[in-house]
Amino acid sequence: MMASRVLLVGLTALLFSVVLADHSPLQDFCVADSGSQVLVNGLSCKDSNVVQANDFFFSGLHLLGNTSNPVGSRVTPVMVAQLPGLNTLGISMVRIDYAPWGINPPHTHPRATEILTILEGTLEVGFITSNPDNRLITKVLSKGDVFVFPVGLVHFQRNVGKVNAVAIGALSSQNPGVITIANTVFGSKPAIAADVLAKAFQVDSGVINKLQSKF
Template sequence: MASRLCLFGLLMFSISMALASDHSPLQDFCVADTKGQVLVNGLACKDPKLAEANDFFFSGLHLPGNTSNAVGSRVTPVTATQLPGLNTLGISLVRIDYAPWGLNPPHTHPRATEILTVIEGSLEVGFVTSNPENRQITKVLQKGDVFVFPVGLIHYQRNVGSGNVVAIAALSSQNPGVITIANAVFGSKPDIASDILVKAFQLDKNVVTDLQSWF
């Protein structure tokens, strides 16, 4: 009986792991047909006989991102949209630039775990576990350090030095998605009713109205 339970548990674990990332491809590759009109869960494939080297190539991650914005950071994505050969392969990449004290605000990736490597500078990183603990796990990273953000959890990064910071992150989806918490809550279109946000965040209605106007 115990062995059957163990086997059942292993089977369920394997199924859950299989469902936790993009589907495995059924061919060598599926170069995205960005002009295709077919709507699928992902991007349609172009004829593999027409695939060429440039379909699997992207240039530009050596270029600094423009961090002259309100949060002082810039994400340069390399997903299947920018690199068609990534389509169906279940992985993508981003470069993140941070100005001094720049912030990549609290956000989630609904479809991907993220593993981040600091290329230059010092970076504070953190994520928050799910309810009911909501425990923050945080660390300051130096050049060459690696940190992982589990799929779906709210996380952030902040430059804690006086110089610029560069990081490269890989994500376990060709289209990980991003939900920036402040933008989603206070910048939704149309607005979430202010009385809902007043009760949820225990804020004065004027504060909520101001926040919605900012976003």
């Protein structure tokens, strides 16, 4: 009986240690050491004695993004690769520039919720709920408006104005990841078999071949 109680207490303590584990940073900062060969969930920490102000600094969000590309938008990231001081802090941001009628194509961030603030112009934004509903939730935003895209859901933006638009997105991960739907499905390496995609999209294989050729 005593052994059973000891085992129960031990298992309970282990359970609470897992539930209450501290997943927040355990030091003031952990500036990313990009030259380290140590593999961790994130990047290893630079020696705090050599950390300087520039490790926490990024300049460039005032610059216009080049939108002369097929989708008419440009994303300027400020993530741990650009700002090492973000390492372990669980946040990042982007600037997005849109030409008139330019789009930020349907995509998803597997590791982050995104909150978008419109600085200039007018954007139609939206996201799609998960199966089986696949409900499109969309709204037109103007300067000063804010919209949130829940983590993992497919979302997009489109400039519906006659002038360039600019937005700032804040994300709840230092490395949120991005899966652009069209690039992923039609541009994988090696390519997904055309008959698989033809059946999935209910179109002829020739249509799939043409789409794959564009990516």
